[in-house]
Amino acid sequence: MGTKDRVIKLQNTKTRKKEVFAPINAENVRMYVCGPTVYDRAHLGNARPVVVFDVLYRLLREVYGPNAVTYARNFTDVDDKINTRAAESGRPIGDITAETVQWFLDDMGALGALEPNHMPRATQYIPQMVAMIEDLIAKGHAYAAEGHVLFAVDSWKTLYGKLSGRSVDDMIAGARVEVAPYKKNPMDFVLWKPSSDDLPGWDSPWGRGRPGWHIECSAMSYELLGETFDIHGGGNDLMFPHHENEIAQSCCANGDDSFARYWLHNEMLQVEGKKMSKSLGNFFTVRDLLDQGYPGEVIRLVFLQTHYRKPMDWTDKKAKEAEATLRKWRALTAGIEPASSAAAAVLDALADDLNSAGAIAELHKLYAAGNAADLLASAQMLGLLTGEMGAWAAATSVDLSRYEAQLFEARQKAMESKDFSAVDQLKAAFVAAGLEVRMSKAGVELVPGTGFDPAKLEEL
Template sequence: MTTIKLHNSKTRKKEVFIPIDPDNVQMYVCGPTVYDRAHLGNARPVVVFDVLFRLLRHVYGDAHVTYARNFTDVDDKINARAAESGREIGEITAETTQWFLDDMGALGALEPTHMPRATQYIPQMIAMIEDLIARGHAYAAEGHVLFAVDSWREGYGQLSGRSVDDMIAGARVEVAPYKKNPMDFVLWKPSDAEQPGWDSPWGRGRPGWHIECSAMSHDLLGESFDIHGGGNDLMFPHHENEIAQSCCANPEGEFARYWLHNEMLQVEGKKMSKSLGNFFTVRDLLEQGIPGEVVRFVFLQTHYRKPMDWTEKKAREAEKALERWSVYGLDHSGRQPDNEVIAALADDLNTPKAIARLYQLEKERDFDGLVASLDFLGVSTMNFALQMRGLNTRLYQTIDGVLLLSLKAKLVDARNSAMETKDFAEVDRLKSAYTEAGLEVRMSKTGVELVPGTGFDAAKLEGLE
């Protein structure tokens, strides 16, 4: 079995991944707050942990991996969006949740096993808060319930590497008068008549941000599970607070054994910002004609623990490579991803090394391994080819695009063989047959293109070997 090594943020070192139960490997990743379109930075953890999900399924089996990623659908940003638009909160979150799924699907992301919504788990959150109060780890004050950081000083700050005293000394925010300690954080807060709210022992209110992930991961995965992931901007305070809540509510469990955090995203060397004019959503790129496979391929070229820089140059180069490889995306049955690609991913998701191996496979003319490895990485050469033709030409508007790709692949293979044998008889035979059927054959050093004329008759190519 492939040995997987992952960099554990909690221990700050790369460790051999040993699941609690190899028959039920479990992963939880913090998902989006659904109030608008997902921007490019939101997509990076989706792609990172989708690759990990695929790797775990490859090693342990599809039926033995459980992946949960939540939707935060109760939040002050959502409330503000509802107030300014006059729309119902439920209507906004339902729409934006589907937007997110559609956009991430366009990037080749598999849907997780579970996609819980915070509003579906309010009873579990209330029960966990009650338990924390009973255990002396939380207290009610002025309609709020707060976690008492002093009750767990020995554990708080281990993930982020900060001490409670240092955090208090570095605080620059006004401390609410009902807090016993400046670092105490909200588990429950009151709601006014205009805000969403649920009945609770502390009055009508809504949950704080951090409690939702603790309650949902416990309900879906139990007191101990294998991997918890998210962007490194969540390490503190969100993940630190999750650990505190979960370990105090369930002291007999471990919560998460391995913590993985991806670095942030830049655009052309600068932080993505609306004020800089370099802020855009995944949907913006898709509507500009950039296929999702290109976006994903660019992401994969940077290791997840390093800052990723999105540039137009990288996108163009990715598009050229996928255009070149897309011709091999047909008629390769029984293919398996290349062993060196798997080995690279098993070494702390070393996607840059995996991508470098793809170029080697191209040089070695191992097109089966190339296409299988691309598929494993979530990059569909077939989808890329169809999107590019649909966006740039009329090639697939009136005829079977899959047929044209198959014919193109046949001619490319024949030409590649001829370049080695210096016998171009098969190339000439295919060109003649294609031309007779009404296809214009364009061949150059950069590739092969087939353009159907108005009289194209696919029937004339039936039985062509």
């Protein structure tokens, strides 16, 4: 494995600077990432932070050792969206959340994501949330009102907004805050709310109810990683209010300005240059793409080709190029033993604020140099070219050169006879088999595309 003296630099949202990563304890590096609310299939945008922080997890394991890194990612399994889905479908909430959790794990596994060390569900940590809320009330940072408990933003006003770079006044002016008569300040947010008999609820000092969204991550990260840990990650859409509120709660509960030391946020995902939305017809779940024949490994490579702090654009063209690249890499590394560790240049790129695009560029260089062992070790460190992800690419071993020669010869004859029917028939057969046909003066090239079926070539 790697060496602990390798310098990792990360862009810390909290300080707006790229900082040298210095773990609190190099023998116990800890990371928490906000996970999904489980009421439906994960869409393509949900997958981006999973892949981004999976790569960071892999890098930390490479540098500090696999047993020295603890990664926690939660499941929000108590939420109004889940309640609505249950009411609409008539299905029990527990059935919906259990099914959706498994969907998520299956789909993210198909993208090569390692499972975190801890995957806590909010409903498993209600007592810890109640205890933290009681502590916040005792310290004057929260108050009970009409069956609710609210965090008092004024009690933390000097530091509230530091992560997102906003003042409380700016946030009040620009935010859609829930107006409620029991709030002392419009920005005060819910830690606990009452539940009617038809909704999930737990007994508490404030009556039967359920937690607000923000308190769950504070309570679970404290329980699993301690009051101070190394890295907190998520999509930049969570920066405000979710992460801002997490910091406020946790720091007030801890009694000081300690919580997560490094905050990382990934940018959002687009499809063919536009924001993904159902109204535009460009909304895809990960399962949609897998069912359409896009291999998970291809989806992963498309993701890794863009730096995590830049908007990522999913396009069909990128997917086809990624598939062609992976087929070439798999052909070169077939039957090869990987090197003992990833190439230094690949690790250097990742250590520079998780520059996965730079790391992929280094993989291209290793391929060009014919360095199969280093290519395989480096790609596998990034979650590519692994055995369990390779079934889709079994056709890589098919020698297409004889089919290219067959089409080239048919074209030569057609040039003389002016009868191109045989050429057209071959081209149609190759396209039907999932090959892209590229013809030029220099020759013929057949490129496997999504859904390439070599069995269809045997008929030729």
